[in-house]
Amino acid sequence: MENQTAQRISSAQHILIICHISPDGDAIGSLLGLGLALQKSGRRVVMACADPVPEQCRHLAHWESIIQAPRGSFDLIVSLDCSDLKRLGTAYDAQAFADIPIVNIDHHTTNVQFGTLNWVEPTAAATSQMVFGLLRAMNVSLDVDIAMCLLNGILTDTLGFRTSGTTPEVMQVAIKLMDAGASLSELTDRIFNHRPLGTIRMWSRALQEIHLDDRIVWSQITRDMRQSVGLSEDGVSGLVSFLSTADEADIAVVFDELEAGEIKVSMRAVPGADVSQVALALGGGGHAQAAGCTIPGPLEIARSQVLSMLRQSRIKGP
């Protein structure tokens, strides 16, 4: 599929690339990595994401060139790291773009194969890893900026080489990106070693009330808590990963009460458990070990719904 995808993209001239809403470091990393590489190889490229580029991705070169509402005519759309057409959000104008073929490049096991051409590899550690292979198949050489973007994506989705999907092949790709000039230490520092003291204080608040039911450990962040530490940014993904280290739990959940009253649910599971199905059923997505969704409030109702679904899913099994 790598070669077929490379051929399909090589034959296009004016390409719109879109990644999923609520973008993470792999979404933005693969978007910028592919976009910059295709521009370098002489194509007209527009990079888009319906949501703003999050703070923690703004160390990547040219992030400002990602737009939220692409317009114009394209001969190809490339969807990156996105399991479902809906998750392209408003960056995909269903009416205006109806006739444009879509190449769907993704590594989510929950991908619904919505593209004209679908290259979905659930064994890939990150979509950025797939883009690395794609660029090699297209004979596009890397530069520092591209290498930084792709390594950023790999580090984000492997949690810095810590997930079970981190194979020697992933490490080899990382080394090649380092050889191309990407700084591993700069990226790990940016991705994992920086949070405002406010986030640490918010964690402290959230950790004061940890609940453990039936090997599910959970905590919550209320609007009041955010206000009291003066924090608008999230900082939640680190918290749920941290909670999931508890020996006494198989599943960790953080409920985050957003400004508008919706509840952002972040879930982690140990190998053997699976949180992706519950996320999917609630309109979200992700992987067996890390998934999430955003559902209507109020907090108490959202919480009991998710916890009961998680218990159910465990009884039924995957």
Added chain:
Amino acid sequence: MENQTAQRISSAQHILIICHISPDGDAIGSLLGLGLALQKSGRRVVMACADPVPEQCRHLAHWESIIQAPRGSFDLIVSLDCSDLKRLGTAYDAQAFADIPIVNIDHHTTNVQFGTLNWVEPTAAATSQMVFGLLRAMNVSLDVDIAMCLLNGILTDTLGFRTSGTTPEVMQVAIKLMDAGASLSELTDRIFNHRPLGTIRMWSRALQEIHLDDRIVWSQITRDMRQSVGLSEDGVSGLVSFLSTADEADIAVVFDELEAGEIKVSMRAVPGADVSQVALALGGGGHAQAAGCTIPGPLEIARSQVLSMLRQSRIKGP
């Protein structure tokens, strides 16, 4: 030095290997990795550490064969990951072992070159990485157990490939260890993704009182706090690393009041800052970015001494 060290060790038959007191994953990993490899190559080997093997290293094969008080006659002592003869603790019997040559293998910049032969490489990410090179120079082949031990050491000291010393070479060594059968995901899971809920509760308590003075962020763990969460094990190294992610600080410190009343001081610094000199001056050791020491209590006095030394050291510069 690698080849010279290899020759020196190859010519010995009855070898005592010792790592430093309060051993971490690199001390135990390099000790076991070298010990098992030398046993495999037909030598009589005794592996020793003055302190018990910590819980978080007991997933490594044959850890039970490490003894605390070695006796007998040896024709060579190998000191691993240890910057100073004192830090071998009571495992090194100064009187009985006075005439035995010492090979000192270490990557600490604070190493005082106490050996008969000193192979000190501050640019190595871990002593386990040096042992990997040594075994290659000695033509000793790896097996799964040895590979797991050495990868354990590398992961511990690079914080899972996150420190600035994580070069492509370190990654290549990691891949070779994975090729020899070491499981990266199992080790990262063991090292980074497991803590009792009690530790998380203790973090929560410690994080409730974070202090920020002059870009030094610090917190403390009192005996009372440990008792209230029912925790005897430490769990402190993760906490100080976490504190050091605060954007507002260059240095993070955790003061841990031990059962006997002494204060264990764990320090982290961002690149550019250096905590090793203060640790060294107080009888401890470590690296510029991560160092520690254990000093007399009471807590308040120890705290103000360390904080004032850290401020001083910053004024003087490295």
